[in-house]
Amino acid sequence: MSVVNLPVNDEPVEGRALPLDAAEAQMFRRPSEWRIFWEAFSRDHLAVGAAVLIGLVCLISALAPVLSPYDPTVGDNALRLAPVGTPGHLLGLDGQGRDILSRLVWGGQVSIIIALLPVTVASLISVLLGLVAGFFGGKVDMVIMRTLDVFFAFPAVLLAVAIAGVLGPGMLNVMLSLTIVLIPYISRVAYMATVTVKSELFVDQARVSGARPSQILLHHILPNTLSPVIVYGSTLVGILIVLGAGLSFLGLGITPPRPDWGIMCSDGRNFLSVAPHVSAVPGIMLILVAMSFNIVGDGLRDALDPKLRK
């Protein structure tokens, strides 16, 4: 009986009034997934700025051996605690007379890797677990998801500290503990996505037309599970940078002399009142980068699919 019937989307989108669906229909005529994503994302100036910042920090960290003005582990005792702006040492020197800028550049490698790698590895494992549990259901589902529930029951920070404490300090151990902590969280997202997609029509259609389970899993379900996981994972990176720094702060993380931003913060705490920059500079860096990952995560979420908001 109806003439034109577009799906009603009750998701609040900025600046969108109720009856503009016609105009939007035009906008959403699909050129390509990537382009839609890019157009949406690039409109979010804050997210683009944050992404650029992350890119720069990663690049500079990666090029630390070339860019770092000094050896991050060798100090000049004569200039201990020299303030920001000291000639030759843009960001000053720390308690052992080491160049803070150099340590920041080198420390970026560690700080970002100990967040990025666990998120990536945990995401891969989680997608696998979530797919298997969600797709096959039944006992497999029960065993996997109930086991993950157990890990989910721990307060995350406590679990990270406990595992890192059990394994002892060291970069590998920190990353391992963070990965373990992340898996239940990401798996839930992957699982929910799988279960939702599984019940959608196009999957039934594929099944009816005789596709094998592996094909359905790979071609239909996996791609739809990935985007929520990517979105979720990207917001986790920021949290992990802070948590990883916290572990280093407690001495359960990276072991000196290797600098990371958490250790740098903690090094500075003994002369906060005479040389606040020693702790402040890496602290601000931590906040900036963690925040950028958060903003990029939000931007990705909005750009990839407004329906993912919840």
Next chain:
Amino acid sequence: MLKFLVYRVATIVPVLLGVSIVVFLMMKLIPGDPAEAILGPAATTEKIEMVRKSLGLDRPFYVQYVRWLWKVVQGDFGTSIAVNVPVAQLVWPKFWNTVLLTAGSLVICIVIGLGVGIVSGTRQYSWFDRISMSLTLIVANTPAFWLGLILMVVLALYLGWFPATGMYSMRASQKTFGDLIHHMVLPAITTASVSAAIIARLVRSSFLDVIRKHYITALRAKGLSERDIILRHGMKNALPPIINIVGLQVGYLMGGALFTEVVFSWPGIGLQIYSSIVARDLPVVQAAVLVTTFVFVLVNLGTDVVVAALDPRIRRA
């Protein structure tokens, strides 16, 4: 509702059992021998064996686990290796200290989180909204330990407004509530910071969601005032996700309190876990992690029940 309650309570039993297994096994992974840690430089093979035996470390894992669990159920967490007292005696007082700190932080979280969130959510794009949302974004990404150090230096050391360490003044003859609150301010703010920011952001978006719902327009069409709409309808609808996140934050606060407790020497469970990890005091770490997680599970259960009571759509599950 009763059915929901029973179902929900039943689901936590296997989870708790799993938690106990994980906690037990985790501690078994510690490299280095606790017996050696106890004896230090005076250790000899013979003495190490002696200590191992007295700790029951020579038994198979599953026997150790069952014996341990059976005792734990009876409230006996064993004896601390480092300080040689019953773990329960060590852990419970610390745990209550953390509960106090968590409660203080939670109050801050709720007051600041809800207040900022509601004002921002109902006045989107106002200057308050813009400033508070920028601030919450920054605070949500600020390491608590770092913030704690800064608060300590500025507010305790320079300005001298608050004490920097501990729960009570050591020189005072009596523990008073006022003294406790005075000592709690900085640690509680530090612990609450991230959660308060997260809650504020969530309350805001939750309110924005609700306020854009069709039924809000419908309520306006019924002639309700904005105040009634926000307080009666907006609040009740936005509350379930808010309570959910607040419940989750309780767990975060209890975990995050660890950093605060280390920085401010707050004699809580987090500081205990930290020093016990460093001392390789397994029974204490086991008990502390177990107790905290147990409470976390209960808080989550409570949150679910409250949310179900508030949101009629969930109750059927």
Next chain:
Amino acid sequence: MSDALLEVDDLHTHFHLKNKTVRAVNGVSFAIKRGEIVGIAGESGAGKSVACLSILRLVPSPGRIERGRILFSGEDLLTKSDRQMRELRGQTVSMVFEDPLNSLDPAYTVGNLIGETLILHKGLSKREARKKAGELLRLVGIPDPERRLDNYAHELSGGMQQRVMIAIALSCDPALLIADNPTTALDVTIQIQILDLVKQLRDRLGMGVLWITHDLGVVAKLCDRVVIMYAGEVMEQGPVYGVLKHPRHPYTRRLIDALPKLGRPEQRLMPIEGRPPDPANLPAGCPFAPRCHKARAECGTTEVPLVESGDGRAVRCLFPED
């Protein structure tokens, strides 16, 4: 038109977005008499809903009523205070929305939601309100109303939900009921029940009804008069029989052709080609011209006025049919 209950005159409602202005309602005029059912029909995006929300001054931000008058019983609603508007809403003018499930607050029982209006406008006590709510549910044909009072919206069927919405709207005996696509989500049998119900209630209570729909079938079944809207403008209006039987505007014609005809299954449906114009970027002249088979050069350049003819009909077309 002095006996008009509601008279909308040259209404413009625009949405000011960051870099563009969406002209959702662009000079709409129509009127409703007491006891009359007027339908507004058109495709999605024609500005029907915004026009309705404008009447109650509930256009969501960043939308604004730019121009025009909305006379209700001779008084311009656009000059009223917020407080006066609140008293009017739900009491004198009430509204039923498209999606009943999403338009009922899920956190309150049906009884509460109906009672709320009564307590607010009629000053009833809680108990009185509950009693009256029960009566209203019976009025809108809900069986076992006492028990339903304690149900939440999600526990009711779609038809029931819409009846509840109508019960809320009727609770204070409004002079005007605005219904925004209230039956779209319902299946046909329920739709017919609801339409019958509204007709009955109109007959019994004597209120005016403004019924928004994109379904000409509904218009034919329910309304006394119809307003055809396209791209924020009125294309044609008049008594239902005349407009549907002898449409004068090509757009009306196309809409009717797009409907399946009972008893003539062999005839192909004729969908309208093209899409409605972007309301942020309306073409000059007649907005339908780009899709119109009969359009000539001047259609795209001349401002087309709404021309009234003596039979109570009006049409906005340079080359009307007849």
Next chain:
Amino acid sequence: MEEDRNTFETLEAAFVEGRLSRRELLRRSALIGASAAAAHLLGSLGLATPARAQGTPKKGGTLVIAKESELDILDPHSAGGWVTWRVSKQMHEGLIDEDLTQANVPYPKLIPKLATSWDVSKDSLTYTFKLRKGVKFHDDTPFDAAAVKYNIDRCAAKDVPQFYARANAYTTWIWQFLKEVKTPDEGTVQIVLREPYGDFLRQLVQGGGGAAVFISPTALKKYGNEGIAEHPTGTGPFRFVERVRGEKVVTERNPNYWGTPAYLDRIIDRPMPEPAARMTALQAGEVDMIYVPHPDGIAELKTKGFRLEQGPAPHVWYFAFNLRDKNYQDIRVRRAINMAIDREGMAKQLLKGTAVAARGLQAPCCPSYDPNFKDYPYDPAQAKKLLAEAGFPNGFETVWQTSVDGSGQLIPVPMAEWIQRDLAKIGIRMKLRTYEWITYIGYWIKGMDDASNKVGGQQMSWGMTSDYWLDIVTNSSHIAPAGGVGQNGGYYTGADAMLNQARGEMEGQARRPLPEDQPEAQGGRPRGADHQRPRAAHAEPQGEGLRARAGGVVRHDHGLARVSVRVGPGGVSLPG
């Protein structure tokens, strides 16, 4: 004040020259009370400020002290670590003690405590102690010969009911040659050894492990071997009030003390593992003194008028070579390494004068310490030559290990990195492996097994005021895997004979100087140490003090002025 400063300068000079007294660890206990009034006690890098208390002691008051970690159990027979001993020593006393009243004494003399006099038999096997009369434990149990025997049996006699394995493990070095304890009358105790043990008396005053102090037998019976730790009951000037784990240990003046009662009313010891928290608490006036300020924070504290107390400790920071590793089997390699390391530089620049370069393996706090001993000089050129002669013209690659933190470790990683850099100059490419302290102890105790973890050198730091410590760390009989703290898997036995013989020599007996050209021989006692250890690598922290380990920082304008203390006649560590 003027006088104070002069004293201070003198002390500082003495300290820098390494003449300054010893056992600052014990001293530190003294420092608890003494810090304000008794500037003469300690060498100090701290500043004397105008606010300091004048010589007149005041009575009363509470002293709040922040410590670097939670205490071990308060059972002095079976607890380890100076952190705990500093508190336990306030409550418990032994038969004899070291005289800590005098600074500038490298090797404090032994003085009477609960024994008024002692006598050693000609065969060096029987020690007879006359006990002090009228001494009572805190629970009013009289202190007598039976109480002494009861305590010693608890640690050493496996067949008595009160025997406690843990106490036995901790007191090994004290009682290992014990034959029996005789009590001819209630005022006399005879301790009979199986073989001569020259350092026996000196072992009686050690406290870093288990200590030879006395606990009330009544209390031991009442609370049991485990329970006694919760109810420490000794004869000391302070008695136990309460302990809240992780928060505080409270002790109060023992009004019935046999000597002059303490001046302070109360001492509250607070564990504060976080150095920044300790320093903040000190500056905020929440505590009166702290241990172990972070070395980087000391300067700031000093500018704010806090005084830093520190002194030499029986503590050596060293690396041991893995002699199973072919790289280290040639003595020329070991010498080269010793000569390649700039120890003076490390002590002055890296450790900012909080430690002095070691001369030999023994700390200056041992009787055998010889300040005139000439160690290998810092001479990289000569080192490179030696290395080439030994067949390593291009050096070699090796792995050394250390901890990242830990009791008395100073700043192990930067120190190891310093060595790493020095070794690189002569071509030795050393890779550093680091562990958290407790984990590291586990590895360290097992020794270096080149089959499993390919370690060329590993680091440790500790010591005693007894020469016997050298035996402990170098005699192959104490060496892993036989059980013990040895370093080289029993590979090197060359020094055993000398060490065994030295063990039996009594103090005061002729020492046998080794030939001048053998730097290994130092202080008259033979040692195989430097065949295995690069002496070059050690730095002796001046009282765990400096780095912090033991450094008490005292705030004088607050608290202490009103609680000033006098040093007890026994010179013991009492604030009383």
